[in-house]
Amino acid sequence: xxTLYWSHNSASIAAHYCLEESGAKYDAVLIDMSKxxxxxxxxxxxxxxxxxxxxxxPDGSVISECAAxxxxxxxxxxxxxxxxxxxxPKRGAFLMWLFHLNNTLQPAMLRFYYPDRITTEANGLAxxxxxxxxxxxxxxxxxxxxxxxxxxxxxGERFSAADALCFMLSTWQDCCPDTYKRFPHLKxxxxxxxxxxxxxxxxxxxxxxxxAA
Numbered sequence: 001x002x003t004l005y006w007s008h009n010s011a012s013i014a015a016h017y018c019l020e021e022s023g024a025k026y027d028a029v030l031i032d033m034s035k036x037x038x039x040x041x042x043x044x045x046x047x048x049x050x051x052x053x054x055x056x057x058p059d060g061s062v063i064s065e066c067a068a069x070x071x072x073x074x075x076x077x078x079x080x081x082x083x084x085x086x087x088x089p090k091r092g093a094f095l096m097w098l099f100h101l102n103n104t105l106q107p108a109m110l111r112f113y114y115p116d117r118i119t120t121e122a123n124g125l126a127x128x129x130x131x132x133x134x135x136x137x138x139x140x141x142x143x144x145x146x147x148x149x150x151x152x153x154x155x156g157e158r159f160s161a162a163d164a165l166c167f168m169l170s171t172w173q174d175c176c177p178d179t180y181k182r183f184p185h186l187k188x189x190x191x192x193x194x195x196x197x198x199x200x201x202x203x204x205x206x207x208x209x210x211x212a213a
Contacts, residue, residue: 012053022077067102147185
């Protein structure tokens with residue numbers, strides 16, 4: 001049995017998507033970040049970093065980081081088709097997109113939402129957000145251009161865990177207003193991902209509505 005530690009409005013939803021797609025048996029334990037439960041001693045015993053998501057494996061060990069959890073689930077449940085096999089020609093592209101989203105796009109979004117983590121100067125917060133927003137727009141434009149030529153998913157006709165992460169990030173639109181209007185190929189990906197039965201179940205559980213313009 002796997003145990004996913006999750007919270008609303010966090011990156012845990014992408015890992016949750018992958019768990020549901022995989023068919024794995026798991027429990028989902030809410031760690032309410034709005035109540036700072038991720039900073040409390042009980043959770044810090046599970047994940048000393050105090051971050052979400054975290055995944056307890058059947059052997060009792062715990063891993064964190066959304067991309068790591070998604071990749072581990074994909075590799076442990078190959079029948080789910082969440083990632084190309086290690087010797088598949090598309091494996092490299094899959095890893096590139098998964099980690100690009102996790103290590104480049106998501107951090108830019110976090111700079112927008114939490115500018116106080118970058119500067120302690122009150123008059124510098126708006127500048128941090130403006131810089132982050134400009135980067136986010138460039139990154140989405142690159143992804144949209146890729147999807148225009150190679151879509152509908154990041155690996156063409158093949159859905160993967162990278163698309164689940166991409167969909168999650170595409171719903172964080174305060175940092176890039178009118179994302180789906182401006183990037184129609186990204187919207188098409190989001191619609192296709194959101195329509196998958198497993199994704200839809202988790203989306204509804206997390207109060208993520210249908211894709212809208």
